[in-house]
Amino acid sequence: MNRRNWIRGWIISLAWLFWPKPKGIAAVSLTPLDEAAFRRMVAAHRGRILLVDFWATWCAPCRAEMPQLVALWTAQKRRGLDLVTISCDEPEQEPAAAQFVDWQGAPSPHYIRHVASDDNFINSIDPKWSGALPALFLFDRNGKLTQSFIGETDPKLLETAIDRMLST
Amino acid sequence: MKHCLVAFLFSALVAASSVYGQEFKVSSPVAGFSVTQLDGAPAHFDNVKGNVTLVMFISVQCPVSNAYDDRMNALYQDYVPKGVKFIVLNANRTELAAAVQEHAREHSFQFTVYKDENNVVADRFGATVTPETYLIDSAGVLRYHGSIDDAQNVSRVTTRRLRLALDAVLAGKEPPQAETKAFGCSIKRAPKGT
Numbered sequence: 198m199n200r201r202n203w204i205r206g207w208i209i210s211l212a213w214l215f216w217p218k219p220k221g222i223a224a225v226s227l228t229p230l231d232e233a234a235f236r237r238m239v240a241a242h243r244g245r246i247l248l249v250d251f252w253a254t255w256c257a258p259c260r261a262e263m264p265q266l267v268a269l270w271t272a273q274k275r276r277g278l279d280l281v282t283i284s285c286d287e288p289e290q291e292p293a294a295a296q297f298v299d300w301q302g303a304p305s306p307h308y309i310r311h312v313a314s315d316d317n318f319i320n321s322i323d324p325k326w327s328g329a330l331p332a333l334f335l336f337d338r339n340g341k342l343t344q345s346f347i348g349e350t351d352p353k354l355l356e357t358a359i360d361r362m363l364s365t
Numbered sequence: 366m367k368h369c370l371v372a373f374l375f376s377a378l379v380a381a382s383s384v385y386g387q388e389f390k391v392s393s394p395v396a397g398f399s400v401t402q403l404d405g406a407p408a409h410f411d412n413v414k415g416n417v418t419l420v421m422f423i424s425v426q427c428p429v430s431n432a433y434d435d436r437m438n439a440l441y442q443d444y445v446p447k448g449v450k451f452i453v454l455n456a457n458r459t460e461l462a463a464a465v466q467e468h469a470r471e472h473s474f475q476f477t478v479y480k481d482e483n484n485v486v487a488d489r490f491g492a493t494v495t496p497e498t499y500l501i502d503s504a505g506v507l508r509y510h511g512s513i514d515d516a517q518n519v520s521r522v523t524t525r526r527l528r529l530a531l532d533a534v535l536a537g538k539e540p541p542q543a544e545t546k547a548f549g550c551s552i553k554r555a556p557k558g559t
Contacts, residue, residue, distance in 0.1 A: 329494035348551035
């Protein structure tokens with residue numbers, strides 16, 4: 198994920214932003230997810246390294262980094278990396294979020310947070326997380342949170358962390 | 366073994382409190398800090414604070430922050446007459462003073478917006494997201510930290526968290542919730558060492 202890929206991410210993100218959106222229901226739907234569903238989802242990935250991407254259509258850096266995360270997952274999935282995307286969009290943005298995540302080729306199912314309280318949801322994932330996006334969370338093969346990347350993350354830092362976990 | 370446990374607990378405590386070198390915490394006093402006016406002149410907390418002071422981190426480009434622009438103006442209209450002073454800050458390295466000024470004009474902000482150069486004040490408060498608010502009482506103690514309310518879309522708001530905290534602090538009481546969280550845009554920090 199070098200500078201060229203970073204620029205490509207922004208171009209793809211901007212292209213999506215201005216691309217004509219189809220009317221009506223998006224071809225893919227997002228799976229609602231709350232605290233309990235999040236815990237079950239993480240447990241279902243035990244035995245693999247899990248990268249969870251919290252993003253939103255209103256978050257420009259999230260849109261820009263999505264192609265890089267998909268490229269990273271494509272390159273490393275055979276070594277044991279899984280990628281899960283969770284949209285933090287409001288319900289009215291769900292069709293656009295579904296379209297974007299599908300367009301990016303992110304692995305299914307795609308999730309959207311559907312919770313009674315953002316406070317409880319955010320704290321259940323990482324009490325040190327304020328809710329700032331983008332936010333990436335790395336879980337080890339036992340389903341334990343090992344690293345959080347809040348805000349714009351240096352792709353090399355993320356790649357190094359994942360490579361280290363895949364190597365152990 | 367006991368020493369190891371103490372050392373571990375201490376380091377965990379340090380790690381938990383070291384979000385960008387966070388210095389100001391809920392229930393603790395807020396020491397003086399300086400902000401920059403949009404014309405470049407400095408302003409000190411002691412000169413702009415009120416009996417109760419609301420510190421609010423906002424953004425020019427963040428759609429979540431912008432979704433709250435009308436609510437921020439309404440807060441200003443409702444609480445300035447009650448003696449609350451507003452210190453509204455833009456800490457994003459990507460948003461220069463001219464853009465902040467233009468944004469304030471476009472959205473008819475009634476409050477002054479300051480620049481937090483190199484996010485020094487954001488670091489001291491541990492602010493990471495926009496919008497994010499901090500409420501300081503008459504004794505200079507931080508009483509509330511968190512979101513303005515519980516929904517980006519105003520039609521879905523059920524708890525006006527900041528207003529509840531403001532009303533409580535103005536009445537000399539504890540806010541119903543001292544800390545809250547919400548999704549928003551990360552503050553675009555300056556690289557360390559600049």
